[in-house]
Amino acid sequence: MSSQNKLIFLPLGGAGEIGMNMYLYGYGPEGKERFILVDLGVTFPTMDTTPGVDLIMADPAYIEARADRLDAIFITHAHEDHIGALGMLYPKLAAPVYARPFTAAVARAKMEERGQDPWVVQVVDSYPEQIEAGPFTVSYLPLAHSIPEAAGLIIDTPAGRIVHTGDFKLDLEPIVGEPYDPALFAEIAQGGIKALVCDSTNVFSPHRGKSESTLNANITELIANASGMMVATTFASNVARLKTLAQAGVDAGRSVCVLGRSMQRMLGYAHSTGVLEDFPPTIELEDVADVPRENLMLIVTGSQGEGRAASAQLARGKYLGITMRENDTFLFSSKTIPGNEVSVGRIINSLSAMGVTVIDDSAGKYHVSGHANRPDLEEIHDILNPQMLIPMHGEYRHLKEHKELGESKGIAGIIAPNGAMIDLTGETPEVLDHIETSRLYMDGTRLIGAFDGVVLQRIRMATRGAVAMSIIIEDNDVIGVWAEAMGLPDTIGSGPSLNEAIEVTVEQELMSAKKNLIKSDDEVERLVSRIVNRVCKDEVGKKPVSQIMINRLVED
């Protein structure tokens, strides 16, 4: 082991993928480093790969094993992919948690939800306030994003200053929160930046990003020209957008009602922490019925087509007693995240079938991204002029493109996907080690490992069906055979049911099997499994998951 102090960066989640961010920084001699962790996010399950799972997060095993050397957890902002795992993983880590006020309000709720003490989350002011955490000194750098109070981190270490951007965009008029301040960036870069660890999401977007404030005129015009009821959806945490939508509604002479608990919760945090001012007056749900529909505007959840959210329920017919009709307008003030196209499309179709005019962002008029585009990234590279660039928050191709963008200006870069331990100590970033990384699933009330086989068995049952069998053996005689197929067609043509076909074949073959075979549970199980596979393959064309229960009756 080297006794030399090293500054290391190790992404445990969110690098080489979009979602479940978790980044570790370490400083010290090998085996004795002190650590800080940035963000504890989740990603969302799909039926394809994670049916039945509630939430997915990076497995913090590496830092869990070294939790005694973890000095702090910093949350950059309150999006689920940065904060969603806090309450679930905190027990494994148990270090002080820091966040700015709005983020801290969300973080405390996440802790409470999972039975953790919300007061371990400490509220911090932004730069120049500093938090000391072992060898690290950390400041929050305000940055615009699609949620209030997003922030980068200025991480000072004995080996130099790191800027970890978190998610950000350059927005001179973000509606809510601090505008982009190039002078502040120049100030923090004065002593030199060792490494810029930087959002890569929009590196393929060639034009300057648009300000949140550019939407106001388009949305106002759209709502002013709408005839029936107006309904708009966006991401619940995009408080600035909620304000723009509500203001446009009020300006068009409509009564505005914000529906959906997650939106109301976010607005509540924004009000109570003072990040939101001048939100236009809104009405309560119980007053909606009194407003003529042409004077009404609803702001609802479900921009991604989530089955239980207001948008999907309206598309299915009714939400909280409200129905949409011919000549109403529905606005998606949002982009569709890849993977959600089908569920969003389903809502558009259903609403269209009701005669509702559905407006989405295909014309680029009603939504702006929360991430810095390519020229914006270049501006930050130029102002900060870091010694090295570590692209983060992106799939592999984003990281690669971002690295090449930096290299084109002479900034040393490296692609650090999850598990790549990067040494930032020297002149250029070097891969020091590869750590095995994995995922944890919140499944019902239990955290399970991605490789535990539980979800794999569920996928198998979903694609192949299952057969449960009970075999009763007394004195090495088979006296009972029972089969129950699940998720398989249960009649075979006009003949006997599939269950009967399995039972008859198993009985026959066990009757004619050797006594020695019947004595062994393992051999009976193997034989019966094979028979189940064969009968099901013959009869319905599938080899199901089988579960054989062998009950041996013992004389008292």
Add this chain to the structure above:
Amino acid sequence: MSSQNKLIFLPLGGAGEIGMNMYLYGYGPEGKERFILVDLGVTFPTMDTTPGVDLIMADPAYIEARADRLDAIFITHAHEDHIGALGMLYPKLAAPVYARPFTAAVARAKMEERGQDPWVVQVVDSYPEQIEAGPFTVSYLPLAHSIPEAAGLIIDTPAGRIVHTGDFKLDLEPIVGEPYDPALFAEIAQGGIKALVCDSTNVFSPHRGKSESTLNANITELIANASGMMVATTFASNVARLKTLAQAGVDAGRSVCVLGRSMQRMLGYAHSTGVLEDFPPTIELEDVADVPRENLMLIVTGSQGEGRAASAQLARGKYLGITMRENDTFLFSSKTIPGNEVSVGRIINSLSAMGVTVIDDSAGKYHVSGHANRPDLEEIHDILNPQMLIPMHGEYRHLKEHKELGESKGIAGIIAPNGAMIDLTGETPEVLDHIETSRLYMDGTRLIGAFDGVVLQRIRMATRGAVAMSIIIEDNDVIGVWAEAMGLPDTIGSGPSLNEAIEVTVEQELMSAKKNLIKSDDEVERLVSRIVNRVCKDEVGKKPVSQIMINRLVED
């Protein structure tokens, strides 16, 4: 019942959705109509809604019950969503099948695959050749699309002429097959068109569609400038594209190998039926190893990210011994069908991580659509000048937009989603009836109904897990309890396994249950199901599917 002759149109699949096309035309007095069926397509399953299902098709129940009055089945072209269900549904319908030569070759293979007689498929020439089918006289109208020999149908009836477009585009240089011929359209419109039943897929695309021939220069330039190995993927049935890709490869001095059985099969049909001429020379797989990679081009399957296709296998590391490397180029000469974004994205990322340059169609240079865009649709409306327009092949919003486009020119229109029986006899189309429509699933080797509950149970097992229980009762005493959880975490903290926890609780509660309850299988099952739910909810937070097997031992 009315004894008046009526001309009816009834979509059984493909209207209000994209996929599994199946359209019925009828003529005659109510209850005595004679029918023809157009297309028998499939759509593809998803883990979300149809896990384990192989193929989905419209349920032909309505026409199956009237199969004695079905005079013919016409297949417009050989895409799966128009022909894929032929072999599976033919036994329910058993009418003569007609198709043009290339389509017939595919149709015969579909019949053979499912054990049906391929020779019921009759090859027909295109217009002016006519097929008599009851009161209908039908001609095939050649149209360009993204597969050879696509065709519309000219359907003459005693009530007037219908043009059923099938899928089409207006292409003056389609590379393979007949170019668009406005004069031919004008000719068939001379006697007046009663109804135009028309493709709506691209009604939202505002500009003229591009010809297949416009790709040649772009693809040639791309391949000429590629340095390492070149790999391109597209839809296997897009024979014109295969030709363009192969020609560009040969022009760039590369040896071209077409991999993937489905592509080779399609090329085989195209050769043997004479629709494809001058396909450039290609090499066999066994010769690939002898060609330096900078002189090699592979054309592979899997443009939609299909897990078993060549593209996905190359992305995972190796396909037929071939690996991709730094500086190779991979071209998606295809669009990503909604729902496939995630699997295509996975391939792009994996190939990028290998250093491969991945080119997709985001710049609109390497793929053209096979469907008519809005101005193209207008051109057809104008030339044919039909009395009425029935939009088909689209989701509801496409149908609606297309209807409104027609109405803006004074053409009477109607939205006819699946099950809407439309009366075309009069001046304007009228809804005559609504027929219950459904879907059939090919599941392993069995056709099952969408509402049979089989797939629903599989989805439940996938999201909740399952518990199988065997309860042995002798003389109304419970003498054995066995639980096997499937797809559930099987240890509870550091305590007993979930199976043990269920068994102990069930045993205790059955022991203390009243004798009368134990006598009833139904009551035991209800009680045990409740216990399983409660224990699982307490221990792992899920209520699984449970399957309780009660074995009562009887004295001999």
